[in-house]
Amino acid sequence: MNYKVIVAATLALAASGAAYWQFKMLHPAHDGNPPSVTDASADVAPAAASAAAAPETYPIDSSTTAELLPQLEHSDPVLGTVIQSLIGTAAFTRWVRQDQIAQRIVVTVDALGRSAPAFEQRLLRFVGGTFRVDGDELRATIAPDNAARYQPLMMLLATTDVHTAYREYTRLYPLLQSAWQALGYSDGHFNDRLVAVIDLLLATPDVAPPIELQRPGVMYVYADPKLEALSSGQKILLRVGREHAAQIRNRLRELRALVTTGHGAPAASPALR
Numbered sequence: 145m146n147y148k149v150i151v152a153a154t155l156a157l158a159a160s161g162a163a164y165w166q167f168k169m170l171h172p173a174h175d176g177n178p179p180s181v182t183d184a185s186a187d188v189a190p191a192a193a194s195a196a197a198a199p200e201t202y203p204i205d206s207s208t209t210a211e212l213l214p215q216l217e218h219s220d221p222v223l224g225t226v227i228q229s230l231i232g233t234a235a236f237t238r239w240v241r242q243d244q245i246a247q248r249i250v251v252t253v254d255a256l257g258r259s260a261p262a263f264e265q266r267l268l269r270f271v272g273g274t275f276r277v278d279g280d281e282l283r284a285t286i287a288p289d290n291a292a293r294y295q296p297l298m299m300l301l302a303t304t305d306v307h308t309a310y311r312e313y314t315r316l317y318p319l320l321q322s323a324w325q326a327l328g329y330s331d332g333h334f335n336d337r338l339v340a341v342i343d344l345l346l347a348t349p350d351v352a353p354p355i356e357l358q359r360p361g362v363m364y365v366y367a368d369p370k371l372e373a374l375s376s377g378q379k380i381l382l383r384v385g386r387e388h389a390a391q392i393r394n395r396l397r398e399l400r401a402l403v404t405t406g407h408g409a410p411a412a413s414p415a416l417r
Contacts, residue, residue: 256377291385
């Protein structure tokens, strides 16, 4: 299924959330009651319309397999087995949070297109290590050697079999759509959201280093207001390094071609709204 692509891409994106915390805040604060996966859409008003009321822009045909799948609440073993077979036992154990997997995939993808990173609901564990910054309190930049932290994830991304992943995605897509609806997005379709997030990530500016940071208070922010206004996923693409970001974009283009057309010819991205 698309899980190897999603897992591999988010291994290079969402799993770098540790760097995001270190970049944004020296001491991450929690209110003591982290939201559950089922609360992940709290910052987005759930739609009132039924799924049938919204036509799919990029439909996924899973009609021949939907009846063979478990109910969403019993789907973790199936999804876990598939992910493990695609990325290997070691990577699965190291990176993947193994409860409410379908819900976490949906939230992770959605959050990459929003300002809030949804750390508590992420599918993947933190990449670890220390976010590297050059400079001082008055003027800082992302250190060039920070990109090395993501090399294991990039190796996993490079070995992804996109077409095998896509075949599994179409087979297990009803579970993702069920998770999407269960989280409150009752008038939409997860595949359409996936495409929209991919388009947003592909539109991330290609910024030549050094990328300047500011620290007006506890939090580091991008010195350029246009960069600071980007989504959480776009900011991650800036942090992983220019070369890694280019590799991720290439795989995202392959993924987009498959989930929009069903075959590998590149599909043009519509203009962002």
